[in-house]
Amino acid sequence: MADATFSPMTDSALTLASRPRATRFRKATEEPRWFRWTLTAVVLVLLAVLVLAPLATVFVEALVKGIPAALESLGDEDALAAIRLTLTIAAVAVPLNALFGVAAAWALTKYSWRGKAFLLTLIDLPFSVSPVVAGLCIVLLFGANSAIGGWLVATGHPIVFAVPGIVLATMFITFPFVARELVPLMTEQGTSEEEAALTLGASGARMFFTVTLPNIKWALLYGVLLCNARAMGEFGAVAVVSGKIRGETATMPIMIEIFYNQYASVAAFTMAGVLTLLALVTLGLKTALEWRYADQLSASGRH
Amino acid sequence: MHIEIDEIAKEFGATAALQPVSLSIPSGALIALLGPSGSGKTTLLRILGGLEEPSQGRVLFDGVDATGMRVQDRRAGFVFQHYALFKHMTVFENIAYGLRARPRATRPANAEIGRRVTKLLELIQLPDIGKRYPSQLSGGQRQRVALARALAIEPRMLLLDEPFGALDAKVRKELRGGLRHIHDTTGLTTIFVTHDQEEAMELADLVVVMSMGRIEQVGKPADIRAKPQTEFVREFLAA
Ligand SMILES: Nc1ncnc2c1ncn2[C@@H]1O[C@H](COP(=O)(O)OP(=O)(O)O)[C@@H](O)[C@H]1O
Ligand SMILES: [Mg+2]
Numbered sequence: 001m002a003d004a005t006f007s008p009m010t011d012s013a014l015t016l017a018s019r020p021r022a023t024r025f026r027k028a029t030e031e032p033r034w035f036r037w038t039l040t041a042v043v044l045v046l047l048a049v050l051v052l053a054p055l056a057t058v059f060v061e062a063l064v065k066g067i068p069a070a071l072e073s074l075g076d077e078d079a080l081a082a083i084r085l086t087l088t089i090a091a092v093a094v095p096l097n098a099l100f101g102v103a104a105a106w107a108l109t110k111y112s113w114r115g116k117a118f119l120l121t122l123i124d125l126p127f128s129v130s131p132v133v134a135g136l137c138i139v140l141l142f143g144a145n146s147a148i149g150g151w152l153v154a155t156g157h158p159i160v161f162a163v164p165g166i167v168l169a170t171m172f173i174t175f176p177f178v179a180r181e182l183v184p185l186m187t188e189q190g191t192s193e194e195e196a197a198l199t200l201g202a203s204g205a206r207m208f209f210t211v212t213l214p215n216i217k218w219a220l221l222y223g224v225l226l227c228n229a230r231a232m233g234e235f236g237a238v239a240v241v242s243g244k245i246r247g248e249t250a251t252m253p254i255m256i257e258i259f260y261n262q263y264a265s266v267a268a269f270t271m272a273g274v275l276t277l278l279a280l281v282t283l284g285l286k287t288a289l290e291w292r293y294a295d296q297l298s299a300s301g302r303h
Numbered sequence: 304m305h306i307e308i309d310e311i312a313k314e315f316g317a318t319a320a321l322q323p324v325s326l327s328i329p330s331g332a333l334i335a336l337l338g339p340s341g342s343g344k345t346t347l348l349r350i351l352g353g354l355e356e357p358s359q360g361r362v363l364f365d366g367v368d369a370t371g372m373r374v375q376d377r378r379a380g381f382v383f384q385h386y387a388l389f390k391h392m393t394v395f396e397n398i399a400y401g402l403r404a405r406p407r408a409t410r411p412a413n414a415e416i417g418r419r420v421t422k423l424l425e426l427i428q429l430p431d432i433g434k435r436y437p438s439q440l441s442g443g444q445r446q447r448v449a450l451a452r453a454l455a456i457e458p459r460m461l462l463l464d465e466p467f468g469a470l471d472a473k474v475r476k477e478l479r480g481g482l483r484h485i486h487d488t489t490g491l492t493t494i495f496v497t498h499d500q501e502e503a504m505e506l507a508d509l510v511v512v513m514s515m516g517r518i519e520q521v522g523k524p525a526d527i528r529a530k531p532q533t534e535f536v537r538e539f540l541a542a
Contacts, residue, residue, distance in 0.1 A: 192383050192384075192385065192387035193387050193388075193389055193390075195354055195374075195381075195383070195387065196381065196383060196387040196388075196389070196452075197389075197400065197404070198354070198374045198375060199352055199353075199354070199374055199375075199377075199379060199380075199381040199453075200400050200401035200404055200452070200453075200455075200456055201375045201378075201401050201404045201405060201456055202375065202400070202401075202404040203375065203404075206404055210389075210400075211389055214391045215390070215391065
């Protein structure tokens with residue numbers, strides 16, 4: 001019990017919870033009571049000012065002219081098109097990225113080969129590159145002025161200023177979420193369960209679906225949720241590649257900007273409110289997952 | 304099944320895990336691969352099981368070249384060092400895994416699978432643990448479940464990597480008897496890896512002493528004790 005004194009904050013919190021109250025004594029990591037309360041109060045105030053207040057404002061502004069006005073703004077054709085587009089983009093980009101993420105994590109953890117470290121860095125690239133730069137790269141690569149882009153436009157399949165470009169940009173931005181969730185977990189799990197399945201006669205596919213997938217499913221779902229939240233909310237890269245054509249290539253975040261610039265404040269904030277609600281649903285699911293499967297998720301280096 | 308290892312070598316990049324080694328394992332024998340850590344025991348075992356491809360040489364099962372045979376087709380019952388039980392499946396499902404993985408034509412019916420799993424649970428003397436998960440078992444129980452899972456596929460040979468390595472001394476002694484019993488009742492050619500010479504000497508019919516990717520000596524325990532052939536074997540046994 002004495003060695004718990006030296007364990008980091010999170011661990012000591014865990015041991016505390018599982019120990020009867022009576023034996024509780026001060027730890028080296030535990031600050032005086034007034035300090036803890038002040039710290040907690042500061043954090044709460046900051047949260048209120050930085051997070052809750054803006055969020056509340058979104059809904060207040062959306063409903064300032066009443067619920068009917070807000071709903072009516074959503075009935076606008078361009079608004080509906082934006083919602084449809086955002087959901088479509090997420091529906092395409094998220095499953096593809098889940099697939100790529102699993103493949104990348106597999107390649108990184110189940111085999112040993114030269115250049116692994118490089119791929120690991122590459123996966124993190126979207127986190128460090130500005131979304132606007134990412135968008136510009138896609139424009140340069142596939143825009144009408146490039147060789148590929150010219151040919152694509154000529155054959156009637158433009159990528160830039162069209163839906164495929166938005167999907168590409170979104171996928172680029174959200175690529176790391178699934179892989180990053182899976183790599184630490186799969187590294188820790190190693191390959192021996194998979195090998196056991198093979199020696200027992202399972203095919204590669206059977207091994208994947210009966211052994212690998214069940215072992216990573218919660219981390220995968222978690223990564224998919226994060227990926228989805230970001231996919232629906234992405235602005236910078238999409239703003240560059242989409243051309244912001246109302247009713248065609250304007251996603252929800254882009255449409256919010258357009259409405260806002262036109263002083264259509266109710267429409268802008270209502271759309272923002274819908275996007276926020278989608279995000280809150282994701283957050284709720286994520287929290288439920290964390291709470292329910294804390295042990296399996298912590299294996300992936302969280303908490 | 305008679306196993307013939309013919310000039311097998313294995314390199315991992317620049318490191319030679321196995322120098323060319325040859326070994327003939329008679330059908331039904333209980334063999335120990337004995338040697339210090341890093342001597343290539345696991346590598347040799349994995350090559351036999353089809354989990355690793357040799358850099359050169361051949362493996363023959365009953366005289367038939369099996370070097371390129373897929374791991375799934377080898378029917379080698381493999382017990383992994385830390386057992387590698389499927390943690391999200393019950394003990395029952397773990398043992399049934401190999402039977403369920405068979406192609407439909409040769410897959411037993413559910414009732415038959417149930418019968419076989421029950422029989423295997425009796426063989427490992429843990430008849431009542433079918434509904435438990437691996438995390439609810441002791442180390443010794445896990446090892447026996449891993450053994451039962453490997454036996455379920457009606458293997459042609461049994462390969463065990465440090466089967467007693469993770470257990471405390473008392474359980475080790477008990478389970479040695481268990482492995483001997485299973486070997487004698489099934490008659491399977493059995494190869495187990497260990498770095499513990501007492502274990503090898505007590506349990507195996509034939510001991511293969513390895514060092515640095517080479518086979519130093521092959522012989523009955525008593526012969527190896529009486530006549531160590533190399534300096535290494537003498538020193539290793541003295542340790
Ligand atoms: N997958 C691998 N990649 C690189 N080197 C390996 C690999 N597996 C084993 N080795 C090396 O091969 C040698 C023999 O290893 P191993 O067969 O595991 O020995 P043992 O089981 O006797 O301890 C060691 O030097 C080990 O580092
Ligand atoms: Mg080993």
